[in-house]
Amino acid sequence: MLDTILPEGLRFGVLFDRLITVHSLYIRAEEALASFRARNGLSCPAGCGTCCEGFLPDVLPLEASYLAAWLARNRPERALEIAESGRLPERSRGCPLYDPDKPDAHCTVYPGRPLICRLFAFSGIRTKNGRPSYSLCREMPHLPPPRSGARTWDGPDLEALFGPPPLMSDFGAELEGIAPGDGGRRAPLTAALPPALRQVLFLAGLGGRDDPNTDGNDPVLPPLPRAS
């Protein structure tokens, strides 16, 4: 499985160890969501991509690195293009990695997507008093009895009608704990991905290093080669 996520040159070192931990956390999160979803007969409307159409994820540096590693391994030309240009393709709104015309999942980086994208619609939050709460996505139809008449549940109702949902806050805190030195600092995906790609491509040895050009903003990473 790891073969499909990480470029060969990136299979050692601190970043590698952390990405392995991210990978296993993502798997656990997806298993917890699949179980909650199956247990409760929940699903998205067919073909729906509304959550990506009006949303741009804020990501931790490590999530950007995981996505960068997946792109470098699976879409190397696209990875180089983003790293070189320093930006993602423009979209008038929402996530630039969303493609409404792509069949099955509309996300063009689905296996590398950040945590929040894996948790959409089938996870809960903690309310201010710390109680788990779960809300139906606004695109989901009302549920049949005994869960009709409400779209948000918490406390004993949630426990009785759904069982405990996987919680965004808990998985998010665990993710932040993998690289505590990052201080939980998040940035929009569009800002976080290009420098993460530059780092991953450098570490994986997938970018040439002869061009002395540099923008001076990234003292750690050497510049990528210019496209010819």
Ligand code: SF4
């Ligand atoms: S990364 Fe993928 S799943 Fe997440 S918002 Fe963008 S298109 Fe949607």
